[in-house]
Amino acid sequence: MPITAGRASGREVWAVMSALAAGALLTACASSEPEAGAGAQSGTGTAPKGSPSSVASGQPSAQESPVSFESLEDLFDTVDERLDCPKQDRGEHFFMVDGAPETGLPGRQCGTGVLMSWSDDPAVVEEAVQLLHSGGPVPMAAGNEWFVADVTEVLQTQSGEAVVSLPESTDLESLAHELGGTFTAG
Template sequence: MADSVGSLDELFEAVDERFDCPGPSDGFFGEDHFFMIEDGQQLVGRKCGETIVLAWSEDESLIQGARELLNSAIAPVPVVGTAGWFVADVAEAGEGGTGAPEHQATAKDLDRLATELGADITEG
């Protein structure tokens, strides 16, 4: 089933289906999330609410580089993914300032997502 995730749009749809991401009707416009990788490369990802970030790429080195950035966060970041994509919960990583995020996904069951999409889960 992991092979069925063939683009960032497909990954977002899979996450939205399971997590019920907030959308424009909720006042959240799901801006892109940019991961700045070594050598000036960037990986464009997407947000599901203010604390879930996801990315997909045919270039596995970009995915690996973004995952290394997440691993260097102040607090452990739970990450679900394969060599070609990941979904991370950055709620504890100091992203987005202080206070509770206003726009959250309804659910954040990363274990279930990993099982259903045939992915691995890691933390920090």
């Protein structure tokens, strides 16, 4: 399904996430070996406002104590403050993972290429993280109960078109540092 300028509907986001899940299942059936070369993606965004960063991939930040969020909206507000999400693309989406409510694990968009979610159940969050990583390299900032993922590359691969609505910054490495989380390059 092509991704175009403007607000992605819940159905479009659901279709993309379903395609990612289907691709993950096919990949898992074909091989149990991790893909060689699935690794770092160079940063394309600018650093969040006023935040130098150097977080090693997958390592917790030693600079900041972990930020605790009370809700998905709390996470979104914090991310929006740092990344400056586009006003037109702040939709909701749901991750269909085990342990989530029947409607799925709620999430939010920060543009069409940056997704986030929060839950007070770290196991549900981890399952959503694994779902995202199974679709291809996904740079991600994460804590125990939240994640913020840049799925731009996966969406471009799936649709063949550029994702045009991104936040002012996509520097998730700096975001992880500021929030006391971890950063993985993909």
